[in-house]
Amino acid sequence: MTTTDCMPRLRFGFHPKRAVDVSLDAPSTSSDGGLVLLRQLDEQLGLCAGLARYLVDERDPLRTQHGRLEQLRQRVFQIVMGYEDQNDATSLRQDSAWKVACDRSVDEVDALSSQPSLSRFEHAMTARAVVELTQAFEDEYVASLPADTREIVLDLDSTEDPTPRTRRTASSRSVSSTLITTATCTSRSSCSTPRADSRASDYAPAMRATPGMRHP
Numbered sequence: 001m002t003t004t005d006c007m008p009r010l011r012f013g014f015h016p017k018r019a020v021d022v023s024l025d026a027p028s029t030s031s032d033g034g035l036v037l038l039r040q041l042d043e044q045l046g047l048c049a050g051l052a053r054y055l056v057d058e059r060d061p062l063r064t065q066h067g068r069l070e071q072l073r074q075r076v077f078q079i080v081m082g083y084e085d086q087n088d089a090t091s092l093r094q095d096s097a098w099k100v101a102c103d104r105s106v107d108e109v110d111a112l113s114s115q116p117s118l119s120r121f122e123h124a125m126t127a128r129a130v131v132e133l134t135q136a137f138e139d140e141y142v143a144s145l146p147a148d149t150r151e152i153v154l155d156l157d158s159t160e161d162p163t164p165r166t167r168r169t170a171s172s173r174s175v176s177s178t179l180i181t182t183a184t185c186t187s188r189s190s191c192s193t194p195r196a197d198s199r200a201s202d203y204a205p206a207m208r209a210t211p212g213m214r215h216p
Contacts, residue, residue, distance in 0.1 A: 012036055014043035020100055030097035032081055039077070039101040048073045050140070054132040056124055066113045070102050071121045074112050077101060086115045 012020040022036060042048050052069040077098070078088060092098050093112035104111035113121065145152075 012040050014040055015100060016103055017105075030095050032092075032095060032097045035077060035081060035097045035101045038080060039073075042073065042076075047140075048076060051133060051136060054129055054136060056126050056129050058124070066117060066121075068121070070104075071113050071118065073102050074098070075118055075121070086118050089113060089115045089118050 010022040012022070014020070020036060022033070049069060052072050055068040055072065057064075057068050074089065074093075075086075078084070078086075078092065083089075083092060089112070093110060093114060096106040099106050099108060099111045102112055
């Protein structure tokens with residue numbers, strides 16, 4: 001069955017090699033049609049592309065089938081779409097929507113990473129890469145603030161986290177009151193070492209501005 005004039009198409013422009021048309025006809029169907037919207041959003045934000053440059057890749061380029069950017073998109077998209085378990089990759093890698101979202105052709109067989117490949121991808125990351133990714137998230141958040149922002153207040157809710165007495169390495173006590181942390185921004189791209197005030201008498205860690213926290 002082919003598309004008729006009464007079935008409008010929606011075209012996306014993120015694929016590097018060909019246009020992506022979404023229609024209601026067969027045969028390439030998928031239950032994850034919303035994935036192409038997620039891919040378009042990622043294209044506009046440049047999130048995965050920006051983070052991919054911090055990922056460790058010591059593989060032989062001549063023997064590499066799946067690039068780090070492709071693997072990052074596949075893993076991030078799986079989590080966002082509710083497929084947190086890596087085992088889902090074994091079946092999703094055959095789905096046409098997933099292939100297109102990761103810049104592959106629907107005609108390719110086993111185009112995306114399998115569960116073992118994604119597992120090796122995650123375990124290949126070093127501590128330095130994790131720190132750099134965290135800092136990239138922080139920089140992205142601070143850069144998104146209004147230009148005149150000078151201070152960010154992080155108001156963390158109360159929590160009760162008792163430390164087992166049997167742990168010899170435990171060095172902190174339970175936190176049972178609200179922690180108010182203030183980070184002073186010197187520019188849109190960086191924040192100075194913040195000031196932390198807590199009503200928990202012995203718990204006042206320094207904290208940096210992180211994505212997702214509200215600000216004035």
